[in-house]
Amino acid sequence: MRKISKLDPIPLHYQLKTILLEMIENEELKPGDMIPAERELCDIQGVSRMTINKAIMSLVNEGVLYREQGKGTFVAKPKEKQEIYKLKSFTEEMREKGLATETKIISFEIKEATKKNRNILKIPKEFNKVIEIRRLRMTEKDPVAIETVWIPEHLFKGMTEEMIDGKSLYSIFEQKFNYKPKRAKQTIEPVALSEFESKLLDQKENALALMFKRITYVENDIPIEYTNTINRSDKYEYEILLT
Template sequence: MKKVSKNNPIPLHYQIKEILQEMIENEVLKPGQSIPTEREICEIQGVSRMTVNKAIMSLVNEGLIYREQGKGTFVSIPKVNREISRLKGFTEQMEENGLISKTKILSYKIINATKQCKFELKMPENEDKIFEIKRLRFSDEQPVAIETACLPYFLYNGMTRDMIEDKPLYGIFREIYGYHPYKATQSIEPTMLSEYESKLLNQENGALALIFRQTTYMENETPIELTKAIYRSDKYKYQITLK
């Protein structure tokens, strides 16, 4: 481990953070591997416990490392990268990152659409029913997202829970209904997890997360899906391609 310079104007905690980050990026410290303890870093760097703790918490907040009560502090598995320039379903995203995905249906019901939902889905005036499907999405056995999909009832005649069990919705759209997702509008914003959401995602209450809201369209501009997905920020990041 490199040593901090006490003559450097950069704060000591920030120097330690950069030293650890460099070790992670160079795979001196590998994903899943424990990092040196706070006491060990204090001894190596000749700094206070508070200084080291500040550096470590900064890395935890960035998702580069994580803590397990009574076990230690470990290097995080690299976050799943979501490319915003292409329209892809969750399963396809996981496969492209070499990960195994799994889905658990939390609820499946037919409900009355809200005014906002009807507007977003451009539903006819005489249609007011939607399928509301809540699912917990897993990546390599770890829960990473809570997704709520709203589908216009009149577009998905005969859809049942069994039809979508362990199957990607985009596959159902194409293979059963002949709907081919062509484009989507999406917004992304930060949020804090509620107690219920925290339990589902194995996070602390109030942990930071990302909300993705998306409306998916066919080529003829017909909306076929409205979704809200809450992703763990320690497991997920997004990438935007600009041209």
């Protein structure tokens, strides 16, 4: 292990963080390996336990390391890459990665459209309902995202909870209602998980997550879906192709 330099202007905890990252990138430490204990790192580097803990916690918060109570700190598996330059459903994305998926419906409700939803979905004045669907998305039995979808009720007459249970919404759009998504606008922002969200996602309250907001369009630029998805930030990293 490379040694920290106390003459370097870079903070000691940041130097140690860099050293540990280099060891992981060089496969000196591999996924599942336990890193040296804090006391051992103190002896090796000649710094305080507080400095060691600060470096380790920074890597834990980034999902590079994880801790197991009473056992130690371990190297995490690399995050799966999510491509966000192609319009795909969650089910399609995970299937391409060879991951088993499961979706649990939290709620399904036909309700009055809010002013925001009316504007986003361009709902005509003579209609005032949306179908709101809230689902928990899972891969390999792990909860990874909470998805809330609003779709114009007048475009999806007859949609039921049973119709979408266990299925991709995009496939239902196309097969049952003859709407094929053509393009989407998406924004991403960091958020802190609420108590309710953290329980669903098996995370600590106020843990960092990523919120994806997407508006999906069919031909003639008609919006058919507005989605708000809260994704765990420790499971995936997101890849954007710029051309």
